Amino acid sequence: MESSDLQRRYIDFTSTLFREGFLDSQYTQLQQLQDESNPEFVTEVVTLFFQDSEKLQDDLTRTLDQEVVDFKKVAAHVHQLQGSSARFSTPPMRSLCIGAQRVKNVCMAFRICCEEMNREGCLGCLQQVRQEYFLVESKLETVFRLEQQIVAAGGSIPLMW
């Protein structure tokens, strides 16, 4: 396939991801930090992101599994999850991070459940968090695949912001 066709596909796909809250401007920042001396920077950071999130999700599962749930601890984990995946600038700027406007929304609901000491609610939120991360991960895999195809076809990866 021509690199220009691939680039068009890439732009269409990533535009949708931006619109749906899977990607935002920090992804572009990551792209800009990638160069010959840092050739794998984007995949490195994204991998770290998913490893870190998985660890936090496991911590959450463990904490919610206890006989007596320590809701303060749960809230602290959620805060970490939220912090690692969503940092906020002051309005009117958008929230900035990899794919996590959606996760941010779930985290907010999660924290309310913690305040209410609602275990079932927390478990429901955790399930949603897992689903969101799974979705983000698969979308990003598609993005990376398209990027590789573009480069292989001799083209350059469009910056999206």
Next chain:
Amino acid sequence: MSMEEVEGSHGSMFEGGVEVRVLVVDDSPVDRRVVEGLLKRSGAMFQVIAVDSGKRAMEVLGLTEGKEAEQPTVDDPKIDIILTDYCMPEMTGYDLLKAVKEQSCQKPIPVIIMSSENEPQRISRCRAIGAEDYLLKPLKTNDVLRLRDYARPAALSPKTGTKRKIAIEMMAENSGSERRPCLAGLAAA
């Protein structure tokens, strides 16, 4: 007025110059990696040491909680700037800032706080005990370039004495790059 070593008129400050050693403290591996990427990419010659907690930072700095550095490490500090996240478990960036500023040596290392939250009260608390700056995450290239300004002066001047010394007041008298033929010997005592 003090004498300063000055390079040639168009010489870059960093020619044969010294890298600024930044200690990055953040419990998030993602944030650490991104900040490291930013620092390395900015072209401003940073050497990055990244740790995941205030406790580890204290170890790198040679400080133990409750005990001041016995031999003030002014002579050869391993770190020129500390860039620390605010929100960390156990030891927060604020705690670390406080510990660093409480050192008895003359010039404690500059500390810059990073945070995702733009909270005025938090910002004034940090500045009140000596934080040089408070940066909002995610950091941008401009934020990072400013770090050089905060670095300890020793980190910026080359140590060798091969450069001509020119009295600062002579420089101040001349606008632009033209230098009068007055020599250092005429500097006021």
